[in-house]
Ligand SMILES: Nc1ncnc2c1ncn2[C@@H]1O[C@H](COP(=O)(O)OP(=O)(O)OP(=O)(O)O)[C@@H](O)[C@H]1O
């Protein structure tokens with residue numbers, strides 16, 4: 072499903088952030104990525120959404136070589152992936168429903184076509200009651216759940232999350248990561264970057280440690 | 291691309307514009323004023339041409355006829371003249387009338403009487419619309435007429451026609467130039483307005499792109515904003531021109547009455563008004579397109 076082959080990444084005028092990275096994720100696998108700050112976890116995820124381009128090497132996602140993607144093909148690629156951000160990235164002037172609907176709107180769904188899916192996604196993250204509310208009136212955990220609903224509303228094959236629990240207390244972190252594990256159990260390929268050692272130990276899934284640009288499998 | 295996506299973008303554009311009614315109004319007003327100026331001048335120029343075309347009694351050519359010209363030949367030439375382009379009327383002045391006119395103006399009865407015969411030729415007076423054709427074409431035509439068999443000589447003073455035409459051409463060129471400059475101004479005004487809208491909606495653009503929006507999708511609401519504001523500005527410019535001409539009609543009537551005539555001002559023709567709205571909408575779209583294109587190129591390299 073996801074394969075990094077000898078991937079290098081450096082930002083202009085900087086030393087390598089990722090060096091000779093090799094990684095293979097099967098379809099329906101769940102992987103956690105840990106590592107100190109600045110190790111390149113966010114960079115790795117940005118390569119997968121093509122927010123950043125690989126400097127050299129090959130990156131395959133669902134059979135598509137991202138290094139050969141033309142600019143006009145990037146949106147279609149992003150629509151196959153769901154992404155959750157640490158800072159939620161919600162639109163403050165739209166209510167919960169419209170925030171979640173955005174993913175489907177950009178994919179060309181009409182208001183009628185997307186309604187069922189948006190309701191189902193809100194249901195999955197337990198926010199059905201809150202659909203009319205605006206992000207600023209929600210708690211941090213609720214905001215993150217809106218972000219998750221937006222990332223899964225189009226039932227992507229791959230779900231990426233960059234420190235989705237970074238700002239949440241332990242109980243909420245557990246709740247959120249259990250949600251990811253649920254999606255994984257339903258067949259979605261899930262890749263989560265996290266600092267949270269406690270959750271890593273609790274979840275008992277494949278974990279990779281990224282340090283100084285190199286990956287190492289944890290036990 | 292299906293209709294609901296466009297409708298959604300239109301709705302989005304409408305909401306953005308209505309969310310800031312004052313800003314929208316000011317943009318539309320600014321655009322309308324920028325457009326009303328060249329359009330007003332263009333319309334004034336059309337009126338001026340209308341007015342000049344009425345001065346045809348000034349643009350006359352006298353074709354003096356040979357004494358042996360038969361009435362049939364004269365009638366034939368007259369008909370031919372009447373059908374020539376730019377000819378408003380043709381009058382025939384026979385020898386008697388010429389003499390009477392001459393006596394009336396010159397008071398030289400005694401001199402004529404000593405001759406015993408009437409030395410004045412009959413003539414055809416051709417009345418022209420001075421703006422119907424170029425002065426060069428006019429000259430060529432007069433040359434041609436003067437070589438007609440029954441024409442002895444032709445008399446015309448058409449220099450002023452050339453001058454008048456030169457002035458009108460200059461005015462037209464100036465108005466078009468001004469129009470082009472102000473059209474660029476309109477595009478810039480629109481571009482800047484849309485740039486501000488983009489700044490305000492950076493997050494929305496960024497997040498939309500993250501979840502897979504195409505450039506076309508991101509661009510569309512902004513293009514519609516430009517288009518809508520352009521349409522409104524065009525319509526408003528039309529209204530401004532109409533009101534201005536309404537306000538000018540009173541003084542024009544007074545002026546015309548001093549010359550013992552009337553002159554109803556012609557506002558913008560409906561076709562020209564519709565063209566104005568379309569061009570204005572196009573300019574709005576273009577300004578918006580430039581602003582969004584620039585932004586997207588800088589953001590999504
Ligand atoms: N756009 C960029 N331009 C230049 N350098 C960058 C850019 N983004 C990240 N970096 C650098 O790349 C390195 C890896 O950054 P990255 O954000 O991937 O780390 P991270 O593992 O996500 O860290 P954290 O745990 O703090 O989020 C850092 O040294 C960072 O300064």
Ligand SMILES: [Mg+2]
Pocket residue numbers: 112113114233
């Ligand atoms: Mg990071």
